[in-house]
Amino acid sequence: MHIANSLLAALPCKDYQRLLARLETVTLTFGEVLYRPGEPIQHVYFPTDALVSLLTVVEGHMALEIGLVGREGMLGIPLALGTNDSPVRALVQGTGTALRMKSAPFLSIFRQSAPLQREIHRYIHERMVQITQTAACNRFHLVEARLARWLLMTRDRVQSDQFRLTQELLGCMLGVLRVAVTKAAGALQQRKLISYRRGEISILDGQGLEATACRCYQVVKNVHDRAPSGHSNREELPVAAVA
Amino acid sequence: MHIANSLLAALPCKDYQRLLARLETVTLTFGEVLYRPGEPIQHVYFPTDALVSLLTVVEGHMALEIGLVGREGMLGIPLALGTNDSPVRALVQGTGTALRMKSAPFLSIFRQSAPLQREIHRYIHERMVQITQTAACNRFHLVEARLARWLLMTRDRVQSDQFRLTQELLGCMLGVLRVAVTKAAGALQQRKLISYRRGEISILDGQGLEATACRCYQVVKNVHDRAPSGHSNREELPVAAVA
């Protein structure tokens, strides 16, 4: 059987089975809000098909995306850190399925499964890198480059060159006005890198997009790709200098 | 005896003693770089007096601060997450002392001390909130507000209304040109909120500064203050919904 969430896929069979027994498959639909700042986290989610973005909301301003979660990750990190308070809003961007589980049983399994802890810790680190890079990217790079980056990140997560999304929403993700997205998207379209038709985006030229996107894309991707997922022997990791 | 690092102070005596046996006191001097991206983490640090800032470096751009660590925190989070790869540069901002320890013994103690794990997990969460808020802040708020925020954060960490720092450095922290800092600092000075004299900053009116700073300051502070440090019974936290 093929496990559609890579975080789960990296677990040894025993630990995975244990989780699976308590996991239920749910469909997350576009627009659904899984977490709201201030409200306690009820479930953890392991997306398979679905795509969820994490947004900070600053009073008097538009939202700003600081994380994008697909099949490579999970939602509910704070639980693993000892709190059930989500500092961000989790908004479903791409309809699809996810495996989910109530907080309490997750915690009890989490406490007992070293491989699960290891896997989640690795993912937390990855996410910190992602937030950090996003922060710098939002500060320094032009909308066009950031847009390109976002499209590539999304593609990686939904594993498809096509997905639906309005410019309005994209503006929220990037923290800019819709018009800014229109202009940037127009430029990309003119250069035949994407095609954009009423909320339906297609990536035509991934290579070209990567060239347009800032290096931030590669940086985050590298952390992910380099990370030993699965059964590599991570016990020894911290003594890397030992050879 | 008074423990000068609050993260350590929150530990039960037994666990603290165990750590202390392997900790050494070091003086961190202004300008020293503790971690560099790509280089493996050699030590963890628990600042007491010292102030350290965490910077991302994006190629072709100035640095950008995404974290500020003083007596309330630690350096070396990645170790607790199973990697010795620091994604950021750690630069000593304020000369002072810290307790430190080699990575290997830290890890071995960390694995065995549940209270230490809990405390560090709590801090990781705090730091993620900090990064997130900083990201949004850098995106939306004017330099003047961000500067005010930075000064307040620094004050909280060094526990003094006076510290030394050039505008050049401040520019790096905030991710803006030096001239932008000059203007913003000038404005604050004119309003008698701070006084600035050749690298020596004094906060004259904390209240006023808080009013000028964006709410981001309060948001991060609240997460920290609300967090149960010390001997509150955190075992029960995650099942809040069960009752």
Next chain:
DNA sequence: GGCGCTTTGTGCGTCAGCGTACATACGGCG
């Protein structure tokens, strides 16, 4: 006491993105 370095202050042209307003296209539904 004056030389030189570091730090701070000022000026000015440029530009990306804001904010707002308005114009056009698509597409489903009655």
Next chain:
DNA sequence: CGCCGTATGTACGCTGACGCACAAAGCGCC
């Protein structure tokens, strides 16, 4: 088929910050 809401495109003045260049201090050091 035509209406209407949603989605996209265009225009324009405004401003915060950039990027660069240069002027004016403080301060240490000989």
